[in-house]
Amino acid sequence: MPELPEVELFSRYFAQHALGQRVARVRVLDERILGEVRKAAFARALTGSEFSGVRRHGKHLFADAGRTWLHLHFGMTGDLAYYADTPPRFARVIVDFDNGWHLVYEDMRLFGVVDLTPDPQTYIVDHHLGPDPLELTLPKFRQLVAGRRGAVKALLMSQDILAGIGNLYADEILYQTSIDPRRPADRLSEAEVKAVFTVMRRILNNVIDRKSRGEDYPARYLIPRREEGERCPRCGGSIRRTVVFGRTTYYCGKHQG
DNA sequence: AGTACCACCTGACGGC
């Protein structure tokens, strides 16, 4: 489930392996992964170009290819791999570089998107993406929350309000701030809004740091305990399961009341 | 404004 932290790692991975290399050839193995662009136009636009920079906004990754930008979204099972010999099982698009190596976009469930866009800002505006949580200030976050009568979990997950948080991290943020996911956003106290802002950014940065070092989630996180009846590592309560905003939601029945 | 529900897709898993 690639959310903001995972896409940030993809972005670093892309930069590490692809920047400065010339694209010799592009192979689209499954056209269903393409967005607006057609196969031939996609290959034509990238062949011969060189990726000069990478940008991430929320769960979206953009790579500067000169005349156009490559746009990647990872859906639920999307991934990148840089390899020399054997492509992964669910390879959908393969970029062959001059040096003989390959960068592959793989996606078992095909919920992701590979596309071209004039530039990141155009895409962000056209698709009504909200601000990235890591480029946000507390006053701006307060403005986003003000007047929102829906569930706080729905707000965190709505990409047009805030871009980058998905189901898992929304639950994690509310778990760590002891807030019931069904609470209306505009009924949170000022202190709670501040806590959500602070904890949200701490979790995202912490997970990016840990995963970039190959470490797991901390033992006190909810994420490794997404199962009904699990013990809450914070208070010993029982982990419950429900549906909020159409998504399976886990929370501690004791300290998130 | 906010939410419910479906579709997209495929592998894992439990039940029989």
Next chain:
DNA sequence: TGCCGTCAGGTGGTAC
């Protein structure tokens, strides 16, 4: 053994 239903999750569209 193997079939079937269900679930997982991001997004986008439609209906209310």
